């Protein structure tokens with residue numbers, strides 16, 4: 191697909207090949223999406239990969255957390271010609287099992303310290319680079335607001351959330367460059383569109399040569415999830431920043447193609463001058479952030495729960511409150527810490543939090559009235575008022 195966005199002044203990022211496509215200045219801005227099927231379910235995952243690719247996804251991401259899931263990759267590879275990227279979690283050594291079957295691996299600097307804690311992160315990155323070179327694949331350094339490397343975070347004031355993300359990304363770029371590996375891109379994701387703009391702008395100013403993958407993490411459900419992504423990504427694209435993007439949405443599996451459609455619409459609107467940053471920022475004061483779900487989701491009821499939370503909170507739409515709804519224990523506990531109220535899903539129970547404090551675990555059938563009671567108590571105790 192060729193859009194006028196490609197001919198606007200882009201940062202002079204270098205070319206990075208991901209399977210059959212190349213990202214970077216002079217190349218089309220690639221739209222990505224991610225499967226939410228169980229990765230070990232080969233047929234369902236291959237079907238979703240092909241569905242997303244047919245809808246226009248240039249790269250499709252999968253989550254792989256275990257050797258069992260990695261063993262599904264050869265069969266998935268056989269069933270698709272899509273450009274595949276894998277999201278690596280704590281066990282960085284899984285990269286060697288994954289790399290022969292995919293085109294890119296995304297690692298999170300904030301997850302490298304869990305596994306083999308005595309080993310320096312630099313050694314782990316060196317290992318990932320060796321694997322990437324051996325198998326002729328690209329890497330993405332994926333920094334996320336909810337899981338920044340604690341050693342980097344400790345160097346900054348608690349209120350500064352942008353500084354640690356930026357520092358973490360830059361130190362990984364420096365190491366990759368020192369290792370002579372340039373086939374990588376970077377992403378810096380936050381759930382707040384304004385922070386996504388700021389951190390990516392600052393990164394692009396420091397490293398205009400490194401391709402950026404853009405996204406708002408936990409943007410939530412349409413239409414607000416689309417609007418948050420448009421607010422951040424549209425503004426960055428308009429400034430010539432961004433080489434690939436994902437509009438991540440909390441939607442059922444069958445509707446995942448909406449991520450591609452929203453990404454394509456955004457590129458066209460920016461290119462045609464139809465994008466209005468100010469209008470895109472007019473969001474309800476009650477902010478619901480919810481993850482797009484992926485193969486790690488612990489109960490398929492998660493998307494329905496997120497929808498129910500949206501419906502239940504409508505009477506409080508004008509109150510300045512953030513509620514986070516997350517699909518699993520991998521990112522749920524950490525990424526609900528900064529919300530006023532947080533839910534993260536287990537297989538049978540939903541964990542309820544107020545800030546970083548856990549209030550208890552409740553059955554799916556019990557959680558909504560419990561959340562509502564906590565919401566009302568929060569408004570009362572803080573004396574919150576709706577927007578006039």
Ligand code: SF4
Nearest residue numbers: 481484487517518521
């Ligand atoms: S919170 Fe869990 S289920 Fe949701 S996208 Fe993140 S890893 Fe996947």
